[in-house]
Amino acid sequence: MVRLITHNMLTCHVRNCTKDNFPLVFSDVELVVREAPENLDFIRRFLPKLDWAALVDTARSLGDESLPGTQPEEFTDEQLRALHHVLMEMHVEEGKMTCRGCGHIYHISNGIPNMLLAEHEVGR
Amino acid sequence: MSRPEEIAPPELFYGDTEAQKYTANSRIKSIQAQMTARALELLALPEDESAFVLDIGCGSGLSGEMLEEEGHVWVGWISRRVCWVKVALEREVEGDLFLHDIGQGFGFRPGTFDGAISISVIQWLLNADSASHSPPQRLARFFTTLHSCLRNPSRAVFQFYPSSDDQVQMIVSAAQRAGFGGGLVVDYPNSRKARKMYLCLMVGQQEVPKGLDGEEMSVEETAKRREEIKNERRRRKESGGRKGKRGKKDVTAKEWILKKKDLYRTRGKEGVPLDSKYTARKRRVQF
Numbered sequence: 001m002v003r004l005i006t007h008n009m010l011t012c013h014v015r016n017c018t019k020d021n022f023p024l025v026f027s028d029v030e031l032v033v034r035e036a037p038e039n040l041d042f043i044r045r046f047l048p049k050l051d052w053a054a055l056v057d058t059a060r061s062l063g064d065e066s067l068p069g070t071q072p073e074e075f076t077d078e079q080l081r082a083l084h085h086v087l088m089e090m091h092v093e094e095g096k097m098t099c100r101g102c103g104h105i106y107h108i109s110n111g112i113p114n115m116l117l118a119e120h121e122v123g124r
Numbered sequence: 125m126s127r128p129e130e131i132a133p134p135e136l137f138y139g140d141t142e143a144q145k146y147t148a149n150s151r152i153k154s155i156q157a158q159m160t161a162r163a164l165e166l167l168a169l170p171e172d173e174s175a176f177v178l179d180i181g182c183g184s185g186l187s188g189e190m191l192e193e194e195g196h197v198w199v200g201w202i203s204r205r206v207c208w209v210k211v212a213l214e215r216e217v218e219g220d221l222f223l224h225d226i227g228q229g230f231g232f233r234p235g236t237f238d239g240a241i242s243i244s245v246i247q248w249l250l251n252a253d254s255a256s257h258s259p260p261q262r263l264a265r266f267f268t269t270l271h272s273c274l275r276n277p278s279r280a281v282f283q284f285y286p287s288s289d290d291q292v293q294m295i296v297s298a299a300q301r302a303g304f305g306g307g308l309v310v311d312y313p314n315s316r317k318a319r320k321m322y323l324c325l326m327v328g329q330q331e332v333p334k335g336l337d338g339e340e341m342s343v344e345e346t347a348k349r350r351e352e353i354k355n356e357r358r359r360r361k362e363s364g365g366r367k368g369k370r371g372k373k374d375v376t377a378k379e380w381i382l383k384k385k386d387l388y389r390t391r392g393k394e395g396v397p398l399d400s401k402y403t404a405r406k407r408r409v410q411f
Contacts, residue, residue, distance in 0.1 A: 002220055003220055005176075005197070005220075006199050006220040009232050009233050009236040009273075010231060010232060010233075011231040011232065011233055012231050013228070013229055013230060013231025013269070021231070022233065036218075039174055039195070041173070041174070042173075042174045042197065045173070046176065049176075049233075049235065049236065051233070088197075111221070112202070112221045112222065112223050113222055113223065114223045115222050115223060115224040115230075115231070116223060116224065116225055116228070117225075117228050119256045122228045122229070122265070123228075123229055123265065
């Protein structure tokens with residue numbers, strides 16, 4: 001159940017991994033689309049928090065081309081709906097997330113990513 | 125009362141049966157629901173707006189469900205236990221779940237969440253379940269990373285069961301060192317069973333909410349109160365001791381003697397000396 005809204009917030013937290021630790025790159029993905037109740041107000045308020053470039057890249061890597069490459073100044077309802085679909089309805093069930101900085105792989109199984117680190121990777 | 129923290133580490137304690145209880149047992153469910161409701165109240169999210177909330181240690185997703193009902197979007201951490209995952213999956217919760225050890229810190233972009241709640245979780249952080257675990261270090265890591273991923277202004281509310289005042293001190297000081305404001309909110313402080321501790325942490329300037337049925341106590345107040353109670357006990361002990369002796373001493377020697385002579389006369393004892401102004405006076409030393 002990794003939705004892209006969460007993925008867009010997630011960075012690698014391995015010790016001393018501060019460069020290129022966002023976004024995590026998906027691979028071997030099994031994608032599920034689940035309908036979610038529409039809440040465009042929420043999406044609109046969430047916009048400032050989003051990293052648009054990362055979101056579009058990730059969405060394209062998952063095969064969704066509905067988002068424009070640059071963030072529009074004003075969103076039409078149509079675009080917000082597309083954004084809602086990408087953020088809230090696309091769930092990654094199985095796969096891997098790889099950090100580009102340190103190469104740590106977070107495995108996703110049953111929709112739950114394993115964010116546990118080995119002792120030597122835990123930050124201080 | 126047995127404390128689960130003392131029995132086994134969480135990944136062993138919350139085995140299949142323990143985890144199952146949290147969805148099957150209606151009493152546990154109602155307590156959890158009450159605490160979540162109160163935590164949400166303390167969180168004071170803006171009404172009629174859905175927020176992005178972090179649920180730390182969501183377990184079966186019970187508190188998450190309540191967040192959903194309020195229309196919030198949530199992300200939950202499960203402590204590293206497979207049983208919880210199974211239970212949570214069966215319930216088909218809507219939030220995103222992550223398998224995580226909160227003592228390791230989180231990787232979230234700064235300012236992500238509008239709030240964070242956690243029900244009966246952080247006392248587990250105080251246990252060192254393996255040689256490499258150091259509770260102060262884990263607490264510090266937890267609070268600093270949490271502080272950075274919360275929005276300004278926002279709140280984080282933790283319900284927890286401390287086993288001693290030292291533990292409370294330790295948790296609160298770790299939180300303050302990480303930059304959080306706020307303090308403890310104690311509900312029903314006079315009841316042993318219903319008493320609940322909420323740690324209400326704030327990012328940015330805000331006022332600490334009041335506890336239910338009893339005054340809210342910030343950390344300094346709690347310490348002051350304890351000091352007062354200590355002094356009170358000492359004062360009572362001292363004054364009580366004096367009172368006992370004074371009770372006897374209040375009667376002067378002369379009164380006592382007169383009383384005794386009266387008593388002998390009424391009993392008809394012979395040879396009781398007459399009362400005079402010399403009664404009960406000391407004999408001077410004679411040369």
